[in-house]
Amino acid sequence: MDYIVPLALMAFSSAAALFSLESKSLVYGAIALAVFFLGLSLFFFYLDLPYLAIFQLAVYVGAIVVLIMFTVMIVGDKQTREGRAPLVVLGALGFVSMITSFAYAMEYFGSLDLVPSAQPFSMASLSAAIVQNYGAVILVLACLLTASAYGAIALARKEAEET
Amino acid sequence: MNGLVVYIAASTVFLAIGVYGLLSKRNAIRIMFAIEIIINAANLNIAAFARYMSYDLGQAQAVATFVIALAAAEAAVGLAIIIEVFRLRGRVDVDEMKEMKG
Numbered sequence: 283m284d285y286i287v288p289l290a291l292m293a294f295s296s297a298a299a300l301f302s303l304e305s306k307s308l309v310y311g312a313i314a315l316a317v318f319f320l321g322l323s324l325f326f327f328y329l330d331l332p333y334l335a336i337f338q339l340a341v342y343v344g345a346i347v348v349l350i351m352f353t354v355m356i357v358g359d360k361q362t363r364e365g366r367a368p369l370v371v372l373g374a375l376g377f378v379s380m381i382t383s384f385a386y387a388m389e390y391f392g393s394l395d396l397v398p399s400a401q402p403f404s405m406a407s408l409s410a411a412i413v414q415n416y417g418a419v420i421l422v423l424a425c426l427l428t429a430s431a432y433g434a435i436a437l438a439r440k441e442a443e444e445t
Numbered sequence: 446m447n448g449l450v451v452y453i454a455a456s457t458v459f460l461a462i463g464v465y466g467l468l469s470k471r472n473a474i475r476i477m478f479a480i481e482i483i484i485n486a487a488n489l490n491i492a493a494f495a496r497y498m499s500y501d502l503g504q505a506q507a508v509a510t511f512v513i514a515l516a517a518a519e520a521a522v523g524l525a526i527i528i529e530v531f532r533l534r535g536r537v538d539v540d541e542m543k544e545m546k547g
Contacts, residue, residue, distance in 0.1 A: 285451050292455035299459060299482050303466040308474055315478050322485050325455070329496045334506045338488075341513050346481065346520045353474060353524045357531045373469030380461035387457075388450060396447040399499040407503030416507055423514055430518035434525040 287328055295321030308354045316347040330403055452493030459486035473527045473537040477520065484516045 295318050302314035319342035326335035412420060459482055466479030488509050495505030531537050 284448050288448070288451040288455065292451070292458065295455070296458050296462065299462045302478050302482075303462065303470065303475060308472075311475070311478060315481065318482065319485070322489060325452075325489055326492055329452075329492050331492055331496070331502065331506055334488075334492060334509050337510055337513060341517050342481075342485075346517060349520060349524055350474065350477070353527060356528055357474065357537055369471075370469045373465040373467075376464040376468050377461045380457055380464060384454060384457035387453060391453060392447070392450050394447060394449075396449050396497045398448060398496050399502075401499070401502050404503060407501065408506050409503075411501065411503040411507040412510075415504060416511070419511060423511060427514065427518050430522045434521045437525040437529050 291321055291325055291328065308359050312347060312350045312354055316343050319343050319347065332403055333405065333408060449493055449497040452489060456486045456490045459489065471538050471540055473539050476539060477523050481516065481520065484512060488512055
């Protein structure tokens with residue numbers, strides 16, 4: 283019973299991820315990607331990590347997918363071309379090698395006697411971790427986000443200056 | 446078998462799908478999709494290991510939050526570059542982006 287929900291979520295999310303890559307239309311691909319992100323947030327809810335789940339929904343579904351939709355709107359939906367055969371073969375080989383490495387990882391993790399910790403979700407411990415343990419990381423991240431926003435605006439303004 | 450195995454399996458499948466997309470697609474937007482799928486596979490691993498290996502959940506969520514923020518920054522710059530390439534070339538085929546080749 284413990285495995286049914288994660289397995290169902292895995293099937294749902296994997297189907298959405300595959301459809302996002304293989305759909306003919308980029309718009310449907312972006313919608314499938316949003317469904318994949320939703321599946322991941324359900325995984326986080328099931329692991330009793332509600333903050334992470336809501337953050338995932340807000341940033342990925344609320345921001346990144348919308349950004350991708352706007353890009354598809356600008357670039358157009360007819361940009362898709364079939365991948366070249368050698369690259370498709372290489373991609374399939376990458377897929378198979380990942381699954382094989384998973385089989386080896388299972389030999390170790392499958393033999394461990396693990397049960398999920400009963401540690402409840404605590405906003406206080408999350409805040410303490412962010413402020414006390416990762417204060418410097420937050421500052422670096424803030425600089426990085428500012429730089430990326432500035433870079434994206436600079437790229438977007440280029441055409442406005444030219445015209 | 447324990448519950449962690451299912452999460453590792455899910456994470457591996459997402460990683461495999463992402464690697465497949467990264468290697469086989471030529472459309473830059475599809476490649477962005479593949480990168481996002483790979484990043485999410487890593488995040489699922491962080492969350493599952495924190496829950497099953499009894500790590501501090503606050504720290505695990507903080508690290509996963511940083512990964513999501515970095516992914517958002519990467520997506521913003523990546524999509525801006527894709528739009529710029531489209532303005533210059535009228536296509537977003539990565540095979541045609543040869544200006545930065547060594």
